[in-house]
Amino acid sequence: MNGAESLVKSLIASGVDTCFTNPGTSEMHFVAALDHVPGMRSVLCLFEGVATGAADGYWRMARKPAITLLHLGPGLANGIANLHNAKKAHSGVVNIVGEHAETHRKLDAPLMADIEGLSRPVSHWVHSSLSAADVGADGASAVAAAQVEPGQIATLILPSDTAWTEGGSVHAAPAPADRPGVDAGELERAAAALDGPETLLLLGGLALTAENLEKAGRIAARTGCAILSEWSNARLERGAGRVVINRVPYPIDQALGVLKPYKRVVLVGARAPIGFFAYPGKPAVLTAEGAEIQALAGAGDDLSGALDGLVEATGAAGSAPRGIAERKHVARPSGKADAVTIAQALAATIPDNAIVVDESITTGRAFFPATAGAAPHTWLNNCGGSIGYSLPVAIGCAVACPDRKVLALVGDGSAMYTIQSLWTMAREGLDVTVLVLANRTYQILRGELTNVGVQNPGPRAIDMLSLDRPALDFVAMAQGMGVTAVRVEEAGALVDAIEAALASGGPNLIEVVV
Amino acid sequence: MNGAESLVKSLIASGVDTCFTNPGTSEMHFVAALDHVPGMRSVLCLFEGVATGAADGYWRMARKPAITLLHLGPGLANGIANLHNAKKAHSGVVNIVGEHAETHRKLDAPLMADIEGLSRPVSHWVHSSLSAADVGADGASAVAAAQVEPGQIATLILPSDTAWTEGGSVHAAPAPADRPGVDAGELERAAAALDGPETLLLLGGLALTAENLEKAGRIAARTGCAILSEWSNARLERGAGRVVINRVPYPIDQALGVLKPYKRVVLVGARAPIGFFAYPGKPAVLTAEGAEIQALAGAGDDLSGALDGLVEATGAAGSAPRGIAERKHVARPSGKADAVTIAQALAATIPDNAIVVDESITTGRAFFPATAGAAPHTWLNNCGGSIGYSLPVAIGCAVACPDRKVLALVGDGSAMYTIQSLWTMAREGLDVTVLVLANRTYQILRGELTNVGVQNPGPRAIDMLSLDRPALDFVAMAQGMGVTAVRVEEAGALVDAIEAALASGGPNLIEVVV
The missing domain is CATH 3.40.50.970 (Thiamin diphosphate (ThDP)-binding fold, Pyr/PP domains)
Incomplete structure (x- = not known):
C-alpha cells in the first residue's frame, strides 16, 4: 500500500467520505487511490475556491469534515478566501495539498511555493508528511485537528514521493473530545444579570439550534431579557414554530442604536459585538458605553449545557418560550421585483x-x-x-x-x-x-x-x-x-x-x- | 491632503498610471482619491486573480509596474495564484492591499487576516504603512522595489486610517538602477565553451528580444553552438525575420532527449533546465549527466551586454545570424479542428x-x-x-x-x-x-x-x-x-x-x- 492509498483509507476510517477537489499532477497518486479504494465521494470543482467553500458548507450541515484536495501552493491560494470564511464560521475542514517530491523542492520548479507559509494564516493546524509510513497517521491527525471544537482548519501537505512510495499504514482519528462545560459560578452570575429588558442574551454558534433557541425563549419569557444573535451566523434554525431571533444589524449606526438600551450583555457562543469595519469618528465596539459584558460560553464550549444551566438558574423551565414564530401565509406578491x-x-x-x-x-x-x-x-x-x-x-x-x-x-x-x-x-x-x-x-x-x-x-x-x-x-x-x-x-x-x-x-x- | 491622495499622487509621480482593482470598504478613500487626482487609469475586475494577472501582463509589455488595489487579506488571497505566476515571470507589480484601521485590528473583525503572512510567499517586498505621513514615501518605495531588476512583487499594506488621515506628502521613486554587467573573465570562459554543436546557449528573459536573438543567431552561426530557450518565457519575440528559437520541451522524456547531446550549457538569462514536476524514477535535472553548466548572466543582469560581449569574444560580429525565419504563407486549412x-x-x-x-x-x-x-x-x-x-x-x-x-x-x-x-x-x-x-x-x-x-x-x-x-x-x-x-x-x-x-x-x- 502506497502513502496515497493509506491516506485515503485513513480518512475513510476517520469518518471522512467526501472530497471536493481540483487536482493536478502532484495529486495523481491520490486520485488513483480514490479509484482503488471505495468509500469516498469525489466532487470535481473548476476552481479551488469552490472546493474550500463547499467543504465549509458541508461541515455546517453534516457536522463532520470533508476534505479538499488542492494542487500545490497556487491551488491552495485559490482556496484561501473561502478557507478564511470557513475559519471565521468555525467550520472543520481538512485540506490535502499536494507538494513536489523532496528531491524536487530544492530546485525552485515553476510551481514551487511556500505552502506552509500560505497555509498558516487560514489554518489552525499545518503539517507536512515526511514519509509514506507517516501519511496515514498524519491524515488521522488532520481529521482530529479539524474536529477540535468548535471546528478547525487542518492543512496536510502531501509531497508526491510520500504518496507514491510503498509502506503506508491505516490509522483512524479518535472521537472528538466533549465540549467543555460552563463554570457554575459563572452561570449564577449570568443568571443574576438576566434581570429584565436592560440585559441582552447574545447567542452564536450552536446556541442557534432550534432546541437551544427554545431554551433562550424560556429564559427571555421568565426574565424579560432581550435575545439577539450576531450579524453573521454559521447556521441558524428558524421559521414557523421556532423562537424568533433577530440579528445585530450590519450598518454601524443601526447596530449602535439596537444595542444602546443594554447595560448588561451575556454571551453564549457569541463574541462581543464590533463593527465590521472601522469608520472615521465612529466606535468600533458596538455595545453601549459602560455596558457590562460577560462571556459565559465561547463558541467551542457546551452551549446546550450552558443554556440548560441558565434555564435552571433563572427558574425558566416552566415558562413558555417567548416569541415563537407563527406560520404566516404570505399572499403572492406582485409588481416590480424589489x-x-x-x-x-x-x-x-x-x-x-x-x-x-x-x-x-x-x-x-x-x-x-x-x-x-x-x-x-x-x-x-x-x-x-x-x-x-x-x-x-x-x-x-x-x-x-x-x-x-x-x-x-x-x-x-x-x-x-x-x-x-x-x-x-x-x-x-x-x-x-x-x-x-x-x-x-x-x-x-x-x-x-x-x-x-x-x-x-x-x-x-x-x-x-x-x-x-x-x-x-x-x-x-x-x-x-x-x-x-x-x-x-x-x-x-x-x-x-x-x-x-x-x-x-x-x-x-x-x-x-x- | 490625506494619505490616500498622497499615495495616488506619489504613484503617479513615480510613473505608475494604471490600476487593476476590485476594491472594498477599506479602500474607499483610495477610490475617492482616484476621483480627485487625474492621471491613473482604473480598470475594474470582478475577481482579484484577474487584477493581479493583468498587472503581470502589463509589466511584460510596458516594462513598468501597474498597481493592483485589493480588499484586505481575502482580496489579496484571491490574487495570489497569479502573483505567483507574475513572480516566476519576473514581473514587477505593486499591490496596494487595504487593511483595517489600527484600532480595529485588535478586535478580530470578520475580515481580519494576517495580510503580511499571506503576502510574503509571493512578494519580494512587504511593508505596512504606519501613518498618513508615511504613505506617500511608502508608495514610492513600493514602486522602486517593483522595479528592481528583473522585476519584483511589492506589497504595500494600507490601513484605512492612514488613508483617511490628513498629513500626506508626495514622493517619487528613483529611476531603476542599471542591470549589473557580466564579468569579463566569465565572458571569455563562456566564449571558449561555445565551440560547436555539443554546446547549448540557453536563453531566457530579456535575452529573447528580437535584437538579442539576432546576436544569439550570429554566435550560433559563428561557433556552431545550439540555441534554445526555456520552456516558459515571460516574453519572446518571434515570427518572420527573427531568429527562430525552440523551447526545451515540457514532457519529461522529450526534454531529456533534446538536452542529451549537450556537454556544455551556457546560461544567459535562463536557469539550468529542470523538470516541471518530479516523476518516480526519472531525473529532476534535465541536462545530460556530467554536462558543464555555466550561469553567465542571470535574469536581472545586463543580458544585452552579455550577448554583445559573447558576439565580440566569439568573433561573431561579421557572421549572418543563423536560422532567421522566413515568412511562410500557410494555406487556409480545412477539415476538423485539431x-x-x-x-x-x-x-x-x-x-x-x-x-x-x-x-x-x-x-x-x-x-x-x-x-x-x-x-x-x-x-x-x-x-x-x-x-x-x-x-x-x-x-x-x-x-x-x-x-x-x-x-x-x-x-x-x-x-x-x-x-x-x-x-x-x-x-x-x-x-x-x-x-x-x-x-x-x-x-x-x-x-x-x-x-x-x-x-x-x-x-x-x-x-x-x-x-x-x-x-x-x-x-x-x-x-x-x-x-x-x-x-x-x-x-x-x-x-x-x-x-x-x-x-x-x-x-x-x-x-x-x-
Missing part, C-alpha cells in the same frame, strides 16, 4: 426544511425579518466577509443533505467571484436554487463611501462600484455551465420561477433584476 | 505585431513550431504553472499596448479559472481575441497519470479529469459577460472567425471544439 417584494416571494415559497444560504448583501437586508414566519428552515451567513462564499457553500450543503432543498441568495457582484460553482451543481445534479439579485452595482460600497466620510463621489469612483457596463447576463452564464436559468423582473413571476425550480429537484438559477 | 489544423489556422492569421498569450496546454504544443514563419509577433508563456493566467494577462497586454492585437490561446480547464476576465475585456473594449481550445478534459493530467506511474486509471480517476459532464458552453458564458462569441469545429471556419474577430477591434471569443 427588496420588499422579493422578501415576500421568499416568505411565500421557502419550502419546509430548506437550507437558505444568504449572500444577498444590500438587497437582502429585508429578507431575514420577512421570512421569520415561513416554513421551518436553516439560515446560513457569511462569517468572514469575503464575497463569493454562497454558491460553493450551497454545493456543500446539498452534498451533505441530499434530501433537503437549498436556496442560495446572492448579489451579482458576489456571484461572479465563484461563478464556476454552477458547473459543479449541474454535474452533481444538486437540488440548489440560486437567486442572483442583480442590482448591477456593488451597492454596499455606495453606502460605505458615505460611511467612511467620502461625500459626493465623482464619476471615476462611481465607475469602480458599477457592474452595468456591460450588464451581466446570468441566464446565459448559467446555461453555459449546464444549469437551467430564467430572468425575472416581476415579483409574481419570481414566485412562479422559485416554485418551478424547487419542483425540478435539480439546480436552477433565477436572475432577479432589481 | 492540434494540427488549428496550428495552421494560427500561422495563417496571426497579425503583424500581435501579442500571443499562450495557455493552450496540450492542444497547443504544435502551435509554437507551426507559427515560426508567421508575421512577427510576441509570445508569452505561463512561468509559474498556476492555470488561469492567460485571460488576465491578455487584459494587461491590451491595456499596455492599445495599438496591438492580442490573441489569447487557452484550454477550457484553464479558461474557467479566471473566466470573469471576459467582462473586463468587454467593459474596456479591449482588442483581444480569445481562442478557447475545448477538448473537454484536463488532458494534460491524462498524460501525467501515466508519467507518475499510474497505469490503467479507473472510472473515478478519469472522472476527476473530465470536463464533459456537462459540456461547457463558452459562447453562452462569453455572451453573458458582453463578449461576442462563436463556436467552430472546422478549421476553415476557425480562420474566418479569427479574421472577423481581429477585424472587429474589440473583444471576441472563439470556442474551438477539438
